[in-house]
Amino acid sequence: MMSSEEDDQPVPEEDATDPSEDNLISNGRTREADAPQETVADGETLSDQAAGESDTSDSPLETEPDAVEQSEDFDDADETTASETDVVRKQELELTSDFTRSPDSDPLDVVIEPDSDLPPGQCQVEFTEQVGDTRKTIAVMLSFDPRLPNAKKGTPWKSSLKDLFRKPDAAEISDIRVIEPSKYGLDYDPAAGLLTGTPEEDGDHEIEISFSVSHPEFSELVPKTVLLNWLVNPNPRDLWKDIPSKESLPYWKVDSDHGALEGDGYRLVGASQRGRSHAHVGGCRDDDFGCKYSKSSGWYLFAVADGAGSCEFSRKGSELVIRKVLKVAGEKIADLDIEVLEQHVAAHLQGDEEAKREIVLKLLYPVIGEATLAAYREVCDFAVKEEQELKMFSTTLLLTLARPTKHGLFFASYGIGDGGVAAYCAPREGKEAQIIPLNKQDGGAFAGETLFFTMKDFWTEENMSRQIIERTSFTVVQEEVTVIAAMTDGVTDPKFETDHNFANQPERWDMFWKELTVTGGEARDEGINLHGPIDDVARDLLEYLNFFSRGNHDDRTLILFYPHSPSA
Secondary structure (H helix, E strand, C coil), rough: EEEEEECCCCCCCCCCCCCCCCCCCCCCCCCCCCCCCCCCCHCCCCCHHHHCCCCCCCCHCCCHHHCCCCCCCCHHHHHHHHHHHHHHHHHHHHHHCCCCCCCCCCCCCEEEHHHHHHCEEEEEEEEEECCCCEEEEEEEEEEECCCCEEECCCEEEEEEECCCCCCCCCCEEEEEEEECCCCEEEECCCCCCEEEECCCCCCEEEEEEEEECCCCCCCCCEEEEEEEEEEEEEEEEHHCCCCCCCCCCCCCCCCCEEEEECCCCCCEEEECCCCCCHHCCCCCEEEEEEEEEEECCCCEEEEEEEEECCCCCHHHHHHHHHHHHHHHHHHHHHHHHHHHHHHHHHHHHHCCCCHCCCCCCCCHHHHHHHHHHHHHHHHHHHHHHCCCCCCHHHHCCCEEEEEECCCCHHHHHEEECCCEEEEEEEEEECCCCCECCCCCCCEECCCCCCCCCCCCHHCCCCCHHHHHHHHHEEECCCCCCCCEEEEEEHHHHHHHHCCCHHCCCHHHHHHHHHHHHHHCCCCCCCCCCCCCCCHHHHHHHHHHCCCCCCCCCCCCCEEEEEECCCCC
């Protein structure tokens, strides 16, 4: 909800939902490096084969093929035949572990197993050459990793093919190529042996690899191809469903919202995005936000609220609280005496503690106290009217008031629940980054636990004034403020992880601001131009909130208050 002094109505809302899902990430198979295996014919083991060859009475090596029809006695063979037989014997003995053969076959006839019959990760290469009257044949077994490393769709990936094959003793492998890598979204650099790219389709793929094999005893190269299995896991974002919420649901609100206000020297830009956990089941957005600027008083007001996901109608609770607290605070702050505020701010900056008390008790309490109490009563009255328990409308609230003064930028905050409000001063020449947190986050003992604005204990007669005063804080920043940011835990959790980091780690803010304004983060190709057309800034901020962070899929709401001049 964005409003100015002249118009308290919310800016037009528009949907902008986002696909994806979390714990459905596919666990792809891991790479398996199969050990080299040797294949023998007819189910024999290598030891059986070797034992069989030791019995020369049945060995086919005892029969010289060119002499079979002429004589059964080797003594009758001529010198040439005997010499050729010796060559054959020597070749067979050397290659026993490299190839398989049929016991009944011609001794020079090597049986090459089809690659389809071999275990994954093995292939055979046959070298054949005619030497005089003798056909010389050698079969070399090649071992390789049959699986490429797993990849994820849409994520850059690379793998080296240089060490794909386990080098055989004699053969040399060269000219490794990838057949049509582009159809998988990949490129191959033959010189570097590197296969790179961003997978475009998930699933199991077979990538064809071609190569050449040489052997020192043969003059010609043998071309060969193998298939490598490649598993591309789905991108987790693609697993999330994006089901629009039904307008027929009780207290329905749009799935996303954004808006912006232009003030005198400052801009207020806000956006709220339904979380993936809600979008996956067609649930409603529970977060809400609003901004207000009063030109006559010079005050900027903005607030974020996070409805409790475990409470069915919390989306209505956050909406009621935001609208009421801004309306009443805007009315009450118009009565705040600026001159008195300036005097107390000056004294406070000189270390006057009494001035600090006066600002909280006499100036801020009448505004924040009246506004928050009115918001609480608004929710209570609505629950009674709807005959629902108050708990069903549980929500947090972070309210911020800001105004330039003669002594610097004055801003105050009130909050119950998690999320955060802080001023960030980016590093400048000679100065480090500075963070000024404005609220104490109410985190519980366990993740996801917090306190809620709508809890009755805060609003009892004995507790109400005390809790409002304790939860109201202010500061005056005399140097140039880069931004005051208010955000729900859907942003603080993935970007800062802990309350301590949010309040005490300038490095985390540097990263956050650079992502937001320079790189664009995971969801955008570029940063947001905060000084561009204001409506574009709001839409870009909403798009930014679509970033993916594993395990963080809550609603996300972010408001930015930052200096801006029309000439910027």
